[in-house]
Amino acid sequence: RRVQLKIITLFPELIRSYLGDALIAKALNKNLLSIELIPLRDFSDNSYKSVDEAPFGGGDGMLIRADILEKALLTILDKAKNQKVIYFTPQGKLFTSAEAQQIAQDQMGADEIILICGRYAGVDQRFIDQYVDEEWSIGDYVLSGGEIPALVVIEAVSRFVPGVLGQLQSAEEDSLQNQLLEAPQYTRPQVWNEQKVPDVLLSGDHKKIKEWKQKMALEVTQKKRPDLLKKRNSET
Ligand code: ADE
Incomplete structure:
Protein backbone atom coordinates (compact mmCIF):
# COMPACT_ATOMS: atom_id res chain seq x y z
CA ARG A 1 0.00 0.00 0.00
CA ARG A 159 8.73 10.01 8.31
CA PHE A 160 6.03 7.58 9.41
CA VAL A 161 5.74 5.66 6.15
CA PRO A 162 7.27 2.22 6.89
CA GLY A 163 10.51 1.73 4.97
CA VAL A 164 11.33 5.42 4.60
CA LEU A 165 13.48 6.12 7.62
CA GLY A 166 16.64 4.05 8.11
CA GLN A 167 15.51 2.21 11.18
CA LEU A 168 11.79 1.72 11.59
CA GLN A 169 12.38 2.75 15.15
CA SER A 170 13.66 6.18 14.32
CA ALA A 171 10.38 8.03 13.80
CA GLU A 172 8.94 6.39 16.86
CA GLU A 173 11.86 7.48 19.00
CA ASP A 174 11.70 11.03 17.71
CA SER A 175 10.25 13.83 19.67
CA LEU A 176 6.50 14.02 20.15
CA GLN A 177 5.94 10.34 19.79
CA ASN A 178 3.48 9.54 22.59
CA GLN A 179 3.56 13.22 23.53
CA LEU A 180 7.17 12.99 24.66
CA LEU A 181 10.19 15.01 23.61
CA GLU A 182 13.42 13.24 22.81
CA ALA A 183 16.31 12.70 25.25
CA PRO A 184 19.45 14.80 24.60
CA GLN A 185 21.96 13.31 22.15
CA TYR A 186 25.75 13.37 21.91
CA THR A 187 28.43 12.48 19.38
CA ARG A 188 32.22 12.69 19.15
CA PRO A 189 34.38 14.15 20.62
CA GLN A 190 33.76 12.44 23.93
CA VAL A 191 35.04 15.46 25.86
CA TRP A 192 34.45 18.92 24.42
CA ASN A 193 35.18 22.21 26.17
CA GLU A 194 35.57 20.16 29.36
CA GLN A 195 32.07 18.78 28.97
CA LYS A 196 31.71 15.01 29.07
CA VAL A 197 29.17 12.77 27.41
CA PRO A 198 26.94 11.08 30.05
CA ASP A 199 28.71 7.85 31.15
CA VAL A 200 25.67 5.65 30.62
CA LEU A 201 25.77 6.30 26.85
CA LEU A 202 29.32 4.91 26.70
CA SER A 203 28.51 1.89 28.88
CA GLY A 204 27.33 -0.40 26.10
CA ASP A 205 24.52 -1.55 28.42
CA HIS A 206 21.50 -1.28 26.13
CA LYS A 207 18.92 -1.82 28.83
CA LYS A 208 20.42 0.90 31.00
CA ILE A 209 20.70 3.23 28.00
CA LYS A 210 17.06 2.68 27.13
CA GLU A 211 16.00 3.41 30.70
CA TRP A 212 18.13 6.55 30.76
CA LYS A 213 16.59 7.78 27.49
CA GLN A 214 13.08 7.21 28.83
CA LYS A 215 13.86 9.01 32.06
CA MET A 216 15.43 11.95 30.21
CA ALA A 217 12.52 12.13 27.77
CA LEU A 218 10.16 12.57 30.70
CA GLU A 219 12.43 15.12 32.35
CA VAL A 220 12.91 17.17 29.19
CA THR A 221 9.21 17.15 28.48
CA GLN A 222 8.38 18.14 32.05
CA LYS A 223 10.80 21.04 31.81
CA LYS A 224 10.12 22.29 28.28
CA ARG A 225 6.57 21.23 27.43
CA PRO A 226 4.62 20.37 30.58
CA ASP A 227 1.45 20.82 28.49
CA LEU A 228 2.36 17.65 26.54
CA LEU A 229 2.62 15.61 29.72
CA LYS A 230 -0.78 16.79 30.87
CA LYS A 231 -2.23 15.77 27.52
CA ARG A 232 -0.42 12.43 27.76
CA ASN A 233 -1.73 11.70 31.25
CA SER A 234 -5.29 12.53 30.26
CA GLU A 235 -5.06 10.09 27.32
CA THR A 236 -3.82 7.12 29.32
N1 ADE B 1 -3.30 29.02 5.64
C1 ADE B 1 -2.93 30.20 6.14
N2 ADE B 1 -2.45 30.08 7.38
C2 ADE B 1 -2.49 28.75 7.68
C3 ADE B 1 -2.14 27.96 8.81
N3 ADE B 1 -1.62 28.51 9.91
N4 ADE B 1 -2.34 26.64 8.75
C4 ADE B 1 -2.86 26.09 7.67
N5 ADE B 1 -3.22 26.76 6.58
C5 ADE B 1 -3.04 28.09 6.58
Whole structure:
Protein backbone atom coordinates (compact mmCIF):
# COMPACT_ATOMS: atom_id res chain seq x y z
CA ARG A 1 0.00 0.00 0.00
CA ARG A 2 1.11 3.57 -0.42
CA VAL A 3 0.12 7.01 0.68
CA GLN A 4 -1.59 8.94 -2.09
CA LEU A 5 -1.82 12.70 -1.92
CA LYS A 6 -3.34 14.96 -4.55
CA ILE A 7 -2.70 18.65 -4.12
CA ILE A 8 -4.56 21.53 -5.73
CA THR A 9 -2.31 24.58 -5.70
CA LEU A 10 -1.50 27.86 -7.43
CA PHE A 11 2.20 27.15 -6.89
CA PRO A 12 2.89 23.57 -7.93
CA GLU A 13 6.53 24.44 -8.65
CA LEU A 14 6.98 25.57 -5.04
CA ILE A 15 5.88 22.16 -3.82
CA ARG A 16 7.72 20.26 -6.54
CA SER A 17 10.99 22.00 -5.73
CA TYR A 18 10.89 20.39 -2.30
CA LEU A 19 10.14 16.84 -3.40
CA GLY A 20 13.85 16.23 -4.04
CA ASP A 21 14.46 16.29 -0.29
CA ALA A 22 16.26 13.06 0.55
CA LEU A 23 13.57 11.58 2.75
CA ILE A 24 10.64 12.47 0.50
CA ALA A 25 12.48 11.46 -2.68
CA LYS A 26 13.13 8.06 -1.11
CA ALA A 27 9.45 7.58 -0.30
CA LEU A 28 8.50 8.63 -3.86
CA ASN A 29 11.15 6.46 -5.53
CA LYS A 30 10.21 3.41 -3.49
CA ASN A 31 6.60 4.02 -4.47
CA LEU A 32 5.55 4.26 -0.84
CA LEU A 33 4.23 7.75 -1.47
CA SER A 34 2.64 9.30 -4.52
CA ILE A 35 2.04 13.00 -4.98
CA GLU A 36 0.03 14.50 -7.80
CA LEU A 37 0.04 18.26 -8.24
CA ILE A 38 -2.98 19.93 -9.83
CA PRO A 39 -2.15 23.48 -10.95
CA LEU A 40 -5.20 25.61 -10.18
CA ARG A 41 -4.30 28.25 -12.73
CA ASP A 42 -4.94 25.74 -15.52
CA PHE A 43 -8.64 26.04 -14.66
CA SER A 44 -8.88 29.81 -15.02
CA ASP A 45 -11.54 31.00 -17.47
CA ASN A 46 -9.70 34.05 -18.75
CA SER A 47 -6.57 35.06 -20.63
CA TYR A 48 -5.04 36.63 -17.53
CA LYS A 49 -5.16 33.18 -15.90
CA SER A 50 -6.70 34.73 -12.81
CA VAL A 51 -8.64 32.58 -10.36
CA ASP A 52 -9.65 35.19 -7.78
CA GLU A 53 -12.27 37.91 -7.29
CA ALA A 54 -13.02 40.64 -4.75
CA PRO A 55 -15.23 39.59 -1.82
CA PHE A 56 -18.92 40.54 -1.82
CA GLY A 57 -19.68 42.94 1.01
CA GLY A 58 -16.19 44.37 0.83
CA GLY A 59 -13.08 43.53 2.82
CA ASP A 60 -9.38 43.19 2.23
CA GLY A 61 -7.86 40.94 -0.36
CA MET A 62 -9.19 38.62 -3.00
CA LEU A 63 -10.88 35.24 -2.74
CA ILE A 64 -10.38 32.14 -4.84
CA ARG A 65 -13.52 31.48 -6.88
CA ALA A 66 -15.60 28.42 -5.96
CA ASP A 67 -16.36 27.57 -9.59
CA ILE A 68 -12.69 27.46 -10.57
CA LEU A 69 -11.71 25.35 -7.56
CA GLU A 70 -14.59 23.02 -8.41
CA LYS A 71 -13.37 22.57 -11.98
CA ALA A 72 -9.95 21.56 -10.67
CA LEU A 73 -11.41 19.25 -8.03
CA LEU A 74 -13.76 17.50 -10.45
CA THR A 75 -10.78 16.32 -12.52
CA ILE A 76 -9.68 14.20 -9.55
CA LEU A 77 -12.90 13.41 -7.70
CA ASP A 78 -13.84 9.78 -8.16
CA LYS A 79 -17.11 8.37 -6.81
CA ALA A 80 -15.63 4.88 -6.74
CA LYS A 81 -13.02 6.02 -4.23
CA ASN A 82 -13.26 7.09 -0.64
CA GLN A 83 -11.53 10.47 -0.85
CA LYS A 84 -10.93 12.89 1.98
CA VAL A 85 -10.80 16.56 1.00
CA ILE A 86 -8.74 18.79 3.27
CA TYR A 87 -8.55 22.57 3.15
CA PHE A 88 -5.67 24.41 4.88
CA THR A 89 -6.75 27.36 6.98
CA PRO A 90 -5.76 28.86 10.34
CA GLN A 91 -9.38 28.12 11.33
CA GLY A 92 -8.76 24.38 11.05
CA LYS A 93 -8.01 21.63 13.52
CA LEU A 94 -4.34 21.51 14.52
CA PHE A 95 -2.30 19.07 12.42
CA THR A 96 -0.08 17.08 14.80
CA SER A 97 2.18 14.04 14.86
CA ALA A 98 -0.90 11.89 15.58
CA GLU A 99 -2.54 12.91 12.28
CA ALA A 100 0.75 12.41 10.40
CA GLN A 101 0.92 8.88 11.74
CA GLN A 102 -2.70 8.13 10.86
CA ILE A 103 -2.17 9.24 7.28
CA ALA A 104 1.00 7.15 6.97
CA GLN A 105 -0.81 4.12 8.37
CA ASP A 106 -4.04 4.03 6.39
CA GLN A 107 -4.70 7.53 5.07
CA MET A 108 -7.15 8.02 7.91
CA GLY A 109 -9.28 5.29 6.42
CA ALA A 110 -9.55 6.96 2.99
CA ASP A 111 -8.22 5.70 -0.36
CA GLU A 112 -6.77 9.05 -1.16
CA ILE A 113 -6.25 12.43 0.46
CA ILE A 114 -6.85 15.64 -1.47
CA LEU A 115 -5.18 18.77 -0.13
CA ILE A 116 -6.50 22.17 -1.17
CA CYS A 117 -4.04 25.03 -0.83
CA GLY A 118 -5.67 28.44 -0.57
CA ARG A 119 -4.00 31.75 -1.36
CA TYR A 120 -4.89 35.41 -1.06
CA ALA A 121 -7.54 36.10 1.60
CA GLY A 122 -9.13 32.65 1.35
CA VAL A 123 -11.69 30.78 -0.73
CA ASP A 124 -15.43 31.21 -1.29
CA GLN A 125 -17.24 29.60 1.68
CA ARG A 126 -19.65 27.76 -0.64
CA PHE A 127 -16.79 25.64 -1.95
CA ILE A 128 -15.82 24.68 1.60
CA ASP A 129 -19.44 23.86 2.50
CA GLN A 130 -19.94 21.68 -0.54
CA TYR A 131 -16.65 19.83 -0.89
CA VAL A 132 -14.35 20.08 2.12
CA ASP A 133 -14.41 17.24 4.67
CA GLU A 134 -11.93 18.71 7.12
CA GLU A 135 -10.11 21.99 7.71
CA TRP A 136 -6.56 21.76 9.04
CA SER A 137 -4.21 24.35 10.52
CA ILE A 138 -0.49 23.89 11.13
CA GLY A 139 -0.38 26.48 13.91
CA ASP A 140 -1.67 29.75 15.26
CA TYR A 141 -0.26 32.16 12.71
CA VAL A 142 -1.49 33.31 9.33
CA LEU A 143 0.40 32.19 6.23
CA SER A 144 -0.19 33.52 2.72
CA GLY A 145 -1.15 30.14 1.37
CA GLY A 146 -1.55 26.44 1.93
CA GLU A 147 1.64 25.36 0.15
CA ILE A 148 3.86 25.41 3.23
CA PRO A 149 1.20 23.53 5.25
CA ALA A 150 1.04 20.95 2.43
CA LEU A 151 4.83 20.52 2.62
CA VAL A 152 4.60 20.20 6.38
CA VAL A 153 2.07 17.39 5.94
CA ILE A 154 4.15 15.66 3.25
CA GLU A 155 7.30 15.71 5.36
CA ALA A 156 5.67 14.78 8.65
CA VAL A 157 3.79 11.90 6.98
CA SER A 158 6.85 10.62 5.06
CA ARG A 159 8.73 10.01 8.31
CA PHE A 160 6.03 7.58 9.41
CA VAL A 161 5.74 5.66 6.15
CA PRO A 162 7.27 2.22 6.89
CA GLY A 163 10.51 1.73 4.97
CA VAL A 164 11.33 5.42 4.60
CA LEU A 165 13.48 6.12 7.62
CA GLY A 166 16.64 4.05 8.11
CA GLN A 167 15.51 2.21 11.18
CA LEU A 168 11.79 1.72 11.59
CA GLN A 169 12.38 2.75 15.15
CA SER A 170 13.66 6.18 14.32
CA ALA A 171 10.38 8.03 13.80
CA GLU A 172 8.94 6.39 16.86
CA GLU A 173 11.86 7.48 19.00
CA ASP A 174 11.70 11.03 17.71
CA SER A 175 10.25 13.83 19.67
CA LEU A 176 6.50 14.02 20.15
CA GLN A 177 5.94 10.34 19.79
CA ASN A 178 3.48 9.54 22.59
CA GLN A 179 3.56 13.22 23.53
CA LEU A 180 7.17 12.99 24.66
CA LEU A 181 10.19 15.01 23.61
CA GLU A 182 13.42 13.24 22.81
CA ALA A 183 16.31 12.70 25.25
CA PRO A 184 19.45 14.80 24.60
CA GLN A 185 21.96 13.31 22.15
CA TYR A 186 25.75 13.37 21.91
CA THR A 187 28.43 12.48 19.38
CA ARG A 188 32.22 12.69 19.15
CA PRO A 189 34.38 14.15 20.62
CA GLN A 190 33.76 12.44 23.93
CA VAL A 191 35.04 15.46 25.86
CA TRP A 192 34.45 18.92 24.42
CA ASN A 193 35.18 22.21 26.17
CA GLU A 194 35.57 20.16 29.36
CA GLN A 195 32.07 18.78 28.97
CA LYS A 196 31.71 15.01 29.07
CA VAL A 197 29.17 12.77 27.41
CA PRO A 198 26.94 11.08 30.05
CA ASP A 199 28.71 7.85 31.15
CA VAL A 200 25.67 5.65 30.62
CA LEU A 201 25.77 6.30 26.85
CA LEU A 202 29.32 4.91 26.70
CA SER A 203 28.51 1.89 28.88
CA GLY A 204 27.33 -0.40 26.10
CA ASP A 205 24.52 -1.55 28.42
CA HIS A 206 21.50 -1.28 26.13
CA LYS A 207 18.92 -1.82 28.83
CA LYS A 208 20.42 0.90 31.00
CA ILE A 209 20.70 3.23 28.00
CA LYS A 210 17.06 2.68 27.13
CA GLU A 211 16.00 3.41 30.70
CA TRP A 212 18.13 6.55 30.76
CA LYS A 213 16.59 7.78 27.49
CA GLN A 214 13.08 7.21 28.83
CA LYS A 215 13.86 9.01 32.06
CA MET A 216 15.43 11.95 30.21
CA ALA A 217 12.52 12.13 27.77
CA LEU A 218 10.16 12.57 30.70
CA GLU A 219 12.43 15.12 32.35
CA VAL A 220 12.91 17.17 29.19
CA THR A 221 9.21 17.15 28.48
CA GLN A 222 8.38 18.14 32.05
CA LYS A 223 10.80 21.04 31.81
CA LYS A 224 10.12 22.29 28.28
CA ARG A 225 6.57 21.23 27.43
CA PRO A 226 4.62 20.37 30.58
CA ASP A 227 1.45 20.82 28.49
CA LEU A 228 2.36 17.65 26.54
CA LEU A 229 2.62 15.61 29.72
CA LYS A 230 -0.78 16.79 30.87
CA LYS A 231 -2.23 15.77 27.52
CA ARG A 232 -0.42 12.43 27.76
CA ASN A 233 -1.73 11.70 31.25
CA SER A 234 -5.29 12.53 30.26
CA GLU A 235 -5.06 10.09 27.32
CA THR A 236 -3.82 7.12 29.32
N1 ADE B 1 -3.30 29.02 5.64
C1 ADE B 1 -2.93 30.20 6.14
N2 ADE B 1 -2.45 30.08 7.38
C2 ADE B 1 -2.49 28.75 7.68
C3 ADE B 1 -2.14 27.96 8.81
N3 ADE B 1 -1.62 28.51 9.91
N4 ADE B 1 -2.34 26.64 8.75
C4 ADE B 1 -2.86 26.09 7.67
N5 ADE B 1 -3.22 26.76 6.58
C5 ADE B 1 -3.04 28.09 6.58
